[in-house]
Amino acid sequence: MSEPKENVLMEKIVSLCKRRGFVYQSSEIYGGIQGFWDYGPLGAELKRNVKELWWSTMTRLRDDVVGLEATIIMAPQIWRASGHVDTFADMMRECPLTKRRVRADQVEPQSGIAFRYTGAVSKSHYLLLEAGLLDERFAGLPPFQSEHYAESFLTSGIPEKLFGGISTADTTALIHKYCQQLQSDSGKKASDTNVTSYLDLRSGKGWPWDGPAFEYYWSVAVEAILKGAVPFSVLLSSGKPPESARKVAREFFEKHGIKDPILIGESTEKLENSVDFHPESGVRLSEARPFNLMFKTYVGPVESEDGIAYLRPETAQAIFAQFKNVLETSRQKVPFGIAQTGKAFRNEVTPRNFTFRSREFEQMELEFFIKPDEAVEVIAGSVATPKGAGHPGEPEANWGWQLWHQYWVEERIKFYEGIGLPRVNDKGEKLLEEYWQKPEELAHYARACVDILFKFPFGTQELEGIAARSDFDLSQHERFSGKSMGVFDEELRTAWTKLDDAKKKDVSERYYQARLKYLTKVGVEQAKAEKDAKEDAEGLAKGQYIPHVIEPSAGVDRLILALVANAYSELTSTDDKGKSETRVVMKFHPRVAPIKVGIFPLLKNKPEIVAKAKEIFASLRTQMMAFYDDGGAIGRRYARQDEAGTPYCVTVDFDTLGENPELLNTVTIRHRDDGRQERLPIAELAGWLQARIR
């Protein structure tokens, strides 16, 4: 049972993040906004460092990846092609009163008395119902006059006790009953003549003014009454007065458009641990429906269907949409990748775990486009098979999707290791884990997907996913946009001509089957799917194909949180008087640490020392984030930098000035993690630091 301890750790981390300006709650002065977090001065630097390292690792230091920076709002068709409009949803149930939604699988069980109603009518219609005049048996008759009676009854004040459920009793008897009631209760005249002429009417003897006006108003009345025929239930915890249930029900029906609602058909039931009621309002939830997680807005001067747009829920799709443009303008050939970082938005129902699952977050995504295995086979003779676990080395021409996938899994882990998140840390704790999704967990188009998991204080959770997505994405955009997403591969075309017929037939058939599988899975009608797949197979023989893709997709914010959690450590020291003090040391890897070096004059009031410290500061800050501090004792200054996660502190002292001539123009460098100090010539300082922070 390590949970309580872990919660304490998360609390400490959240508190440290606020105290030192790593992370603040967004809009805090207005009570915050759930699922949104801001990065303060240190957090912003940390995040910049992480993104910059990812970008340079992915693009600048590679020959085969280029960058892209697309907009957050894109044409909505993109999200139809990607499937997000139709399927990017959680199953949700809604409280029909407050419109609040809960995840269908996360409703808290509740007990009490359920008050149920079959519906409600407005006062101006209830008598029609009471009299059974809206019974379908009489739908063919002109009913205006009976309504007229009914309305009269209302204004003459029939006692409440007469109102109940929808009557199915004999209509004629009811009419008589009410007319008599009217006479005896209010003394107002409702002559037998009137009742008789009504009955004449009902029996088909006719009435002088039948016609379309009757039907028009009749339909208005029916519509208004049908509107109220909505079942509603609310759960009362035992002991609460029934009237409070009725109040809620009336509130619901009023909101629903029933003026002065009279409740119909009340019944009650005792329930234990029901998961059908909203935990706050107590109202029975709607059936589970998919609730799309994309934030919606309207672009342009018209707020209509035409203008609907979404905040991107992932950065990946822009890469697919711009694939052809990048291919044509960047001198790249498949295999190559397009990298992008940027904000994405998901209207998470329950944002949680600090910045781990938030509604606005940043992604770092690479789409690495590769040849289909059939093309590799034609060009290289055969497709290489993975030789066990570990990094498969430098890419080769005979790599199919499996080796490329393995390659990217290992490359990404190498990246994490390079910023201080190894598979296993110094203490032997498992920090990173690979989780290979099981076949039944994969999307239909995915060949494989590996999640890189990190041991967060609240549990082991996904840091990055590396998916082999086949040619699904580009194929979808080709189908939805009508623009070709295929590439022409000269090598393939040449190699194809050298195959013997049996091989040609074999490869063709396999490619045909793969394309056919995709086309039928996405719902293309069989005959067309076969025709298209045949064309695709013929295209392959001419050197054409739609690239497949490997997608390493990482979340910046959860990586920041992983780095913060991993860096967090406490140091307890006891002074001479036996008084012990615990302080925080943030052991960030120097490559990601927000501040790289602190520069301190030993004493604030020695101008030569101060001048020299400032000179060093001025020269270092042009190359890296440096911090000058002359406030308080050196120990205090070290402690402040430890808490900020600064890996190195440089102190200028009397020796620097030559008090000990051997140490002239040297400084002390103090290491954050073990407090170790060493002496270094000023001239070597920048190089020494650069070697460690790059």
Added chain:
Amino acid sequence: MSEPKENVLMEKIVSLCKRRGFVYQSSEIYGGIQGFWDYGPLGAELKRNVKELWWSTMTRLRDDVVGLEATIIMAPQIWRASGHVDTFADMMRECPLTKRRVRADQVEPQSGIAFRYTGAVSKSHYLLLEAGLLDERFAGLPPFQSEHYAESFLTSGIPEKLFGGISTADTTALIHKYCQQLQSDSGKKASDTNVTSYLDLRSGKGWPWDGPAFEYYWSVAVEAILKGAVPFSVLLSSGKPPESARKVAREFFEKHGIKDPILIGESTEKLENSVDFHPESGVRLSEARPFNLMFKTYVGPVESEDGIAYLRPETAQAIFAQFKNVLETSRQKVPFGIAQTGKAFRNEVTPRNFTFRSREFEQMELEFFIKPDEAVEVIAGSVATPKGAGHPGEPEANWGWQLWHQYWVEERIKFYEGIGLPRVNDKGEKLLEEYWQKPEELAHYARACVDILFKFPFGTQELEGIAARSDFDLSQHERFSGKSMGVFDEELRTAWTKLDDAKKKDVSERYYQARLKYLTKVGVEQAKAEKDAKEDAEGLAKGQYIPHVIEPSAGVDRLILALVANAYSELTSTDDKGKSETRVVMKFHPRVAPIKVGIFPLLKNKPEIVAKAKEIFASLRTQMMAFYDDGGAIGRRYARQDEAGTPYCVTVDFDTLGENPELLNTVTIRHRDDGRQERLPIAELAGWLQARIR
């Protein structure tokens, strides 16, 4: 008349941007989305360089500015406090048919025949109007029976010729007329008795079934008819048949909820150059109304008023909202600044000029917080006054808002100069201009605002605004959030005690007046404003105040466009055969150029040369964006890099390998702008380049 030439230049720039992967239209394969642009591989690098330079200039290289990275979606109260919910709007006119909006000040003049209608009724109501039964003179009478008649008339098919405008003629006469018409035209019985009993009713003789049902249906009818009482006009260009105007009008009224509309009160007028009609639909526009430019969405599981949120229209407000958090966690004291870059969104009605005015864009904003002048005066004895134009030098303790404002204007221009956008370029052309907003152009709270303008191909337009915004922003957030935005200034408190009473009274009074002016301007009721201003003045004496702010606010995308436009140049060369070729050279400043250096082996098929070139490439790319190219003749490779804006190209040749022993391990560096070449030892290369690109 330089416009045509300038349009040509913009076309060339847009084309180059797409061709070389600087800027693509967002979602291009889906036909694009207006006002959104993506940055391709070179554009993304260019943009990163600009942002990185801004960030390091503003934060890393300064002691008095720290960074922030806040969310795009924040609590909606922020936009109430800032005034964006109420006033961030363009005046717009809407086409009532298509709901398309146009800027009120940008309607194209049009001429033709205007067809006007006073309204329309549905077929099922028009006879009521015809008969004058809805005339206000008879509003008090129970009219059900007349409707009944009217509906009967309808079904019996009264000829079209009787329909016209709303009649004001005598009702009784009309009823008689229609009844007679009915008799003679259709042969159906409408007995004189019926007409008589109706007239009896109108004359007050009573009717047996008056009552609430009448009134209910009567009101339904009146509501339906009033709904159609909406004037509508459409402009036809001369020669078009009137029926096409009627068709549009009927379409409008149908959309408006009038079933089978009969148009009422048609009239026509000839118009010249009217600005009242929508340029596409021809429909008369609504009155101008403010149209908020913020994109709206809903956060959380409820799509209701509670969940409304906006995409930030500027990054500035997050800085104000987090001011206190940053102040408390960063060890800064006023004067200091908070810098932020990030996306912002404005639903521009007419995005235009390529990326200059787009709907999704990026900002680089600094909020620099300063002491109110009254505090400076108390602390420093007096407030320094600006000594003419130009940079006022390093900040001093006696600077008030004017000098700080001037300082930031000059700092920002220095920044632009540092990336190749000087006030005046080599050719003597004025590139940057300062525009001091006139007092009547300023917002009520602004003390001054300077726009830095750049000479774009489409005109001289704003690149950045530097506003002195008084203490308006923090004061607003204090009022709206109820959280103090004030700071405590020890220096001020100490200095105050040393003032004589007259001075105290004088400063107090001035501060009181300034605060009172703010409070009354934002609508605080006079008595409360006086009370609050008095408290603020008393606070000042205790060292408390709300900081004032200077805001240099720059747009990344328009700066990129300025850099691209400024870099764009064409080089025409003529070969031996007299054939001339024009190619593009992008003369980016080395600090912003996407690729810093191209590295070429002279020949692709000499392994030693290739190996050496690759070695140099491998070493340089760890420090800067480098590009290796071995394709085609050296001239072609230079040309490709010229078009990408790469300032330097390095060629490895036989001399590098020692063919000429004196040149062993040297390379040729070729300068983009003048084609000049020089020889440099490989060992010096990195340093040589670093000195130029930093």
